[in-house]
Amino acid sequence: MGSRSPGVSFKLVLLGDGRVGKTSLVLRYVNNIFSDKQEATVQASYLTKRLVVEGVPITLSIWDTAGQEKFHALGPIYYRDADAALLVYDITDSDTFVRVTKWVKELKQMASKDIVMAIAANKSDLVRLKNIETQEAVSYAESIGASLFVTSAKAGTGIDDVFSDIAKRLLEKRKNSADGLSPPQPKKGILIVDDEPEKEPPPKCCS
């Protein structure tokens, strides 16, 4: 993608209904800022974030897309060759979860077969901790081989976790394919854990 930075570069796309907090998640992650009244995204914004996972420098190219249906028609240019998708819904609005399941269906048809997926149940600051009901979402995430994270862009919780989980799984996948080992194994759903033991990073990981 023209980036001359060392290490590996991955393309990540954020998808989800309007006003679930996609832009807020990205802005919190990339610039550590939050605004209560984030303006609506028209089409898609592009941001980059550098991070180091297991000693490997990684550049995430992030496409933060618009939620509205009208922009759906142009959606494929953002997710077609994406390495990963972060699907976002609003934990206080079950309709937005239904939209996530629709996006997953579309990705399965249109995107690359082994696209890494994660789901962010955002706006957790709006519900009392004991009321967070993610059982259905967790089992759904497991069924599609995605991990689910409870996040709050406002409080700044869960965000680093979800992005670094994506980065780790992307790196893992790249390792496997670079080593020419067995095809990627089906992934298990994970709920905010990041203590999976990792192998040493291989020397050749760039593609």
Added chain:
Amino acid sequence: MYTTNLFYYIYSVQLLLGYLPTDRGLWPYELEKKRSQYSAYKEEFLLNPSEKLRRIEESKLSRKKELNIERIGLLPRLEVTNEEHPLSSGKSSLWNQYFQESEILEQIDRDVKRTHPDISFFSAKSNQESLRRILIIFSKLNPSIRYVQGMNEVLAPLFYVFKNDPDPSSSASAEADTYFCFVELLSGFKDNYCKHLDNSSVGIRSTLSKLSQLLKRHDEELWRHMEVTTKVYPQYYAFRWITLLLTMEFSFNVCIHIWDAILGDPEGPPDTLMRICCAMLILVRKRLLAGDFTANIQLLQHYPATNIDHLLHIANRLRGTVAS
């Protein structure tokens, strides 16, 4: 950002938008007509079904009373036909329409609330209500477009200018005046918003490829660097430029200045907008030629402050070259 020359523009813009006739003597009459038309729209489109039904019943009742004036003593029963019951699924049910539209209304509501949150003018409840009503009425009168996210952004500068008119009588009718100017402004660009035209020769995709061709014709080196070397296609940055008429790229007064140029140009609004977009690329060509994918996307998604007269001058030089 809000200089007094905005008020100068408002009059030229009004004229160019075709909202007012060129003969100044006709202005009061024309304004009066449009404003009462807007009141009628509000009556027609903003009442909820129960209020509408109540009014229908009321008029039925009064008619009945007139007809059966001799049958005093019998109280007429309120008639709610099956069609008009809230639980009826009949297609023509007012309630059914109402529920179908509620998603759009919700979207408009959300976006109005987050229009320029940094400017206190737009946090005022009464101003938010005006924007909301304008967008709802537009969506009902344009069923093929309805509401597309970002229209609130196009609306904002127009309403800001009208509402802040020093003449109190104009300011009081700001909502109606803004509505008609908004309609005029979008009229040349409607096809870009129609989803079912996206892949046609007049939809947004073809508009984007026109921009690409225009750039190629005028600056092949830049075009090659953008589209072949760094793969920065117009889809990534110009979609917003075009659908929102550059609203998000410049400040209010610059926008009004640009719209003035777009609407007043004899080549017509769509081609003029194309030339301005192309000029925006040419104006930053040095930086674009030195940039990679990331740098260029970010530059074009956050277009730098620029001398607007110079920009329009460059756009002018591209005259007569937009492919039809």
